[in-house]
Amino acid sequence: MFSLTLLTLVCYVLGNRHILDTPCMTDFVAVNLNSPRIIVNEIKYCYDKIPDFRTSVHGHNIKSDCYINEYLIGVNKSTNTVNRCGEWLEVVGPSQNPVMCMIAGSVDVTINGANPQIYTRIIGVRNSIFSQITIASGTSLPLSQVTVAESDFDLRINPSLYVLSKNDTHAIIQFTDHNRPPEKIEIIDGELNEEIKINSDDTFTIQLFSHSINIYLISFDSEKTEFKGIDLNTITRYATDDRFVSYNLRSCKYLADTQMFIEGKNYTNILPMFRWKMYYIADNDNVTSFPLTESIIQFDTPSDPISTCFLYSTPLRLNQDFKELRMDFRCSDLHSYKFIGANLYYTDRISSVDMKTANLISSDLPTKYYFDKDGETIHMKIGFDASSYQYSNFIKITHSVPIGTTLSLKKSYLIRSKANDNQTECDHTTFDCQFTECTITTTSSASPWQENCQPTCGTCRVGYVCSDQGFCLKEQNFNQRSGCLNLIISMFVLALLLVL
Numbered sequence: 001m002f003s004l005t006l007l008t009l010v011c012y013v014l015g016n017r018h019i020l021d022t023p024c025m026t027d028f029v030a031v032n033l034n035s036p037r038i039i040v041n042e043i044k045y046c047y048d049k050i051p052d053f054r055t056s057v058h059g060h061n062i063k064s065d066c067y068i069n070e071y072l073i074g075v076n077k078s079t080n081t082v083n084r085c086g087e088w089l090e091v092v093g094p095s096q097n098p099v100m101c102m103i104a105g106s107v108d109v110t111i112n113g114a115n116p117q118i119y120t121r122i123i124g125v126r127n128s129i130f131s132q133i134t135i136a137s138g139t140s141l142p143l144s145q146v147t148v149a150e151s152d153f154d155l156r157i158n159p160s161l162y163v164l165s166k167n168d169t170h171a172i173i174q175f176t177d178h179n180r181p182p183e184k185i186e187i188i189d190g191e192l193n194e195e196i197k198i199n200s201d202d203t204f205t206i207q208l209f210s211h212s213i214n215i216y217l218i219s220f221d222s223e224k225t226e227f228k229g230i231d232l233n234t235i236t237r238y239a240t241d242d243r244f245v246s247y248n249l250r251s252c253k254y255l256a257d258t259q260m261f262i263e264g265k266n267y268t269n270i271l272p273m274f275r276w277k278m279y280y281i282a283d284n285d286n287v288t289s290f291p292l293t294e295s296i297i298q299f300d301t302p303s304d305p306i307s308t309c310f311l312y313s314t315p316l317r318l319n320q321d322f323k324e325l326r327m328d329f330r331c332s333d334l335h336s337y338k339f340i341g342a343n344l345y346y347t348d349r350i351s352s353v354d355m356k357t358a359n360l361i362s363s364d365l366p367t368k369y370y371f372d373k374d375g376e377t378i379h380m381k382i383g384f385d386a387s388s389y390q391y392s393n394f395i396k397i398t399h400s401v402p403i404g405t406t407l408s409l410k411k412s413y414l415i416r417s418k419a420n421d422n423q424t425e426c427d428h429t430t431f432d433c434q435f436t437e438c439t440i441t442t443t444s445s446a447s448p449w450q451e452n453c454q455p456t457c458g459t460c461r462v463g464y465v466c467s468d469q470g471f472c473l474k475e476q477n478f479n480q481r482s483g484c485l486n487l488i489i490s491m492f493v494l495a496l497l498l499v500l
């Protein structure tokens with residue numbers, strides 16, 4: 001019996017330590033709300049009906065509040081709209097240092113020169129968080145591409161219930177410090193068993209009771225937390241001695257886009273923030289840029305030597321995040337071609353290139369190239385320097401060809417380093433349930449999301465399973481037993497056999 005207890009304990013501990021994968025959405029943009037280059041038009045707070053919310057709500061108190069676009073605050077489920085207020089996000093930027101923040105409201109900003117589409121992808125944060133996400137020593141750039149994941153971060157404190165206001169018939173309540181967004185509450189009082197859905201402003205409206213009642217807070221994956229003895233007639237705060245479980249989630253990696261250019265591809269729909277910009281630079285440092293939407297990169301060289309360059313608007317650890325850069329290009333005078341060198345730079349000028357202000361990070365990166373049998377194409381591989389942890393965002397490749405030679409880029413892309421090539425890349429479409437009802441766990445083309453990118457949208461009640469399309473259907477057969485239970489049973493049988 002002792003060994004069985006021990007085994008149960010081991011299973012319990014292992015079960016708890018089990019690390020779950022959560023979809024990592026790589027196309028969000030962190031905005032430094034304290035930057036003088038960002039105009040904050042309006043912030044709508046989730047908890048401003050709570051007295052002293054800046055100290056009483058944990059996420060505010062530890063200065064880990066963040067803000068998203070107003071249109072993303074409500075998660076569209078088929079049954080209800082769930083409010084993201086109080087949800088914790090994991091935000092990972094180029095520092096690869098995951099930072100947790102609590103959604104504390106919505107923000108409306110103006111960013112000079114930005115494509116308006118970017119506003120639906122922003123996570124507005126304080127300067128202190130922004131500097132942990134990006135370059136630790138600070139950067140003058142107010143934006144950074146980031147990877148975002150929904151988290152159920154264990155706050156190590158229990159949720160609170162606030163009775164915000166009341167009139168003769170109803171009271172308005174709100175919950176804080178829950179590690180998972182609430183979907184509804186349940187009131188059980190004698191014969192009464194009533195479910196109340198959340199209001200769009202994260203509050204609940206309840207009819208008044210003359211006596212104290214018990215209220216269950218129900219998260220959108222149907223977990224319950226009980227608040228006992230709530231008197232709705234008093235404007236006050238209640239705590240509970242219970243909280244939602246929290247799982248160990250695998251941290252996401254920040255991933256810059258590997259696709260730099262493919263000849264002929266239509267780039268009109270890709271946000272400039274996530275595009276590699278292309279330039280060529282003549283011997284006299286005269287810079288010529290190609291429009292971001294250009295699908296043909298071809299030019300006659302104005303000087304010898306000549307450099308082709310790529311610029312990313314988010315500075316990152318290129319040397320760490322990537323193993324190599326591959327580039328295939330045509331050269332009209334293959335026999336005269338000579339490779340000169342490939343260098344990495346850091347620059348915080350991202351709308352134009354100025355070599356005078358760029359800092360050299362790595363020079364003469366190890367490069368191999370060969371000429372294709374077709375007599376015009378050069379295949380090139382540029383290796384990064386895995387010993388360098390410095391940030392960079394500008395790659396300059398210098399060639400020697402006679403003036404007037406035509407160069408044209410066929411394709412160029414990056415290959416991730418081993419540590420970074422294991423993550424499923426999800427996009428912002430995972431940040432909404434798209435009117436489904438439950439979390440899809442199967443792999444099927446019927447799913448609105450790609451494999452491993454299905455968001456958490458809820459669980460079905462007992463006897464129902466989630467369909468390929470994300471709706472709860474009656475279960476066909478009951479044949480599920482936990483792996484741990486199976487293990488215990490087989491060990492038990494084995495032990496019995498040994499004893500006998």
Ligand SMILES: *[C@@H]1O[C@H](CO)[C@@H](O)[C@H](O)[C@H]1NC(C)=O
Nearest residue numbers: 071072073074075076431432
């Ligand atoms: C929910 O749907 C509405 C209408 O289609 C849309 O405006 C809103 O952005 C959606 N919410 C999220 C989180 O995508």
Ligand SMILES: *[C@@H]1O[C@H](CO)[C@@H](O)[C@H](O)[C@H]1NC(C)=O
Nearest residue numbers: 166167168169170171172205
């Ligand atoms: C009391 O508040 C509820 C909910 O906000 C509202 O529907 C109701 O009309 C109010 N009653 C009075 C008498 O103001």
Ligand SMILES: *[C@@H]1O[C@H](CO)[C@@H](O)[C@H](O)[C@H]1NC(C)=O
Nearest residue numbers: 264265266267268269293295
């Ligand atoms: C590129 O795509 C956009 C939008 O899908 C379209 O309007 C445009 O005509 C396309 N351009 C080319 C050159 O195909």
Ligand SMILES: *[C@@H]1O[C@H](CO)[C@@H](O)[C@H](O)[C@H]1NC(C)=O
Nearest residue numbers: 282284285286287288289302
């Ligand atoms: C710089 O390049 C452009 C073409 O991209 C050319 O028109 C201009 O004359 C050049 N300027 C100098 C100083 O060479």
Ligand SMILES: *[C@@H]1O[C@H](CO)[C@@H](O)[C@H](O)[C@H]1NC(C)=O
Nearest residue numbers: 021418419420421422423424
């Ligand atoms: C890659 O992911 C799998 C599971 O998703 C994990 O078991 C494995 O250890 C990962 N490998 C690396 C190198 O991180």
